[in-house]
Amino acid sequence: MRKQTCIAVAVAAAVAVAGLNMLTDQSQGNGTAPTMKITMAVAVVHGLGDNKVKGVVRFTQKDGGVEIDAQLTGLTPGEHGFHIHEFGDCSMADGKCAGGHFNPTGAPHGAPDAEKHHAGDFGNIKADDSGNATYKRVDNMISFSGANSIIGRAVIVHAKPDDLKTQPSGDAGDRVGCGVIGIADPKMHAGH
Numbered sequence: 001m002r003k004q005t006c007i008a009v010a011v012a013a014a015v016a017v018a019g020l021n022m023l024t025d026q027s028q029g030n031g032t033a034p035t036m037k038i039t040m041a042v043a044v045v046h047g048l049g050d051n052k053v054k055g056v057v058r059f060t061q062k063d064g065g066v067e068i069d070a071q072l073t074g075l076t077p078g079e080h081g082f083h084i085h086e087f088g089d090c091s092m093a094d095g096k097c098a099g100g101h102f103n104p105t106g107a108p109h110g111a112p113d114a115e116k117h118h119a120g121d122f123g124n125i126k127a128d129d130s131g132n133a134t135y136k137r138v139d140n141m142i143s144f145s146g147a148n149s150i151i152g153r154a155v156i157v158h159a160k161p162d163d164l165k166t167q168p169s170g171d172a173g174d175r176v177g178c179g180v181i182g183i184a185d186p187k188m189h190a191g192h
Helices: 002-025
Strands: 038-049 056-062 063-072 078-085 123-129 135-138 154-158 174-182
Touching: 038 154, 056 135, 056 174, 063 123, 123 135
Parallel strands: none
Antiparallel strands: 038 056, 038 174, 056 063, 063 135, 078 123, 078 154, 154 174
């Protein structure tokens, strides 16, 4: 039954992403209605299983790419693998329904600044002694439309650091936090 639920949710997410991409990528061409322009997305991260991870990851369109701004709590001190995974499904306690790293180009796993890496490879997020972590950088690979769209996918936080080399996932261990990426209203997030 669990496997069927994963598949059903994953298929629904894929259909939603495909429909959204059609909406945002195609021009009406007749001047009647503008197409939707996405400039911000958000993922509300919650702990998987007994983990207490929680927080928010905001994605904002900037010159040169998409800014990733994460604020998380409830982590063990140290580095944790931090990625976008292919499916927007956080329904199972182990987070496996989110699938593997988001990798639309079939690239090898690597650091976010490596010449070749998954679109979803963000490297590590580092928690302080209180378990609080922040992450902020501009990424020029992810987008809000087209093949590299992150809308409807999942942010995953892992138990261990990503070693940035082990294929296909960086040997980052269990999934401790998950959040589905959805379209956000920038006016509601002003000042964050």
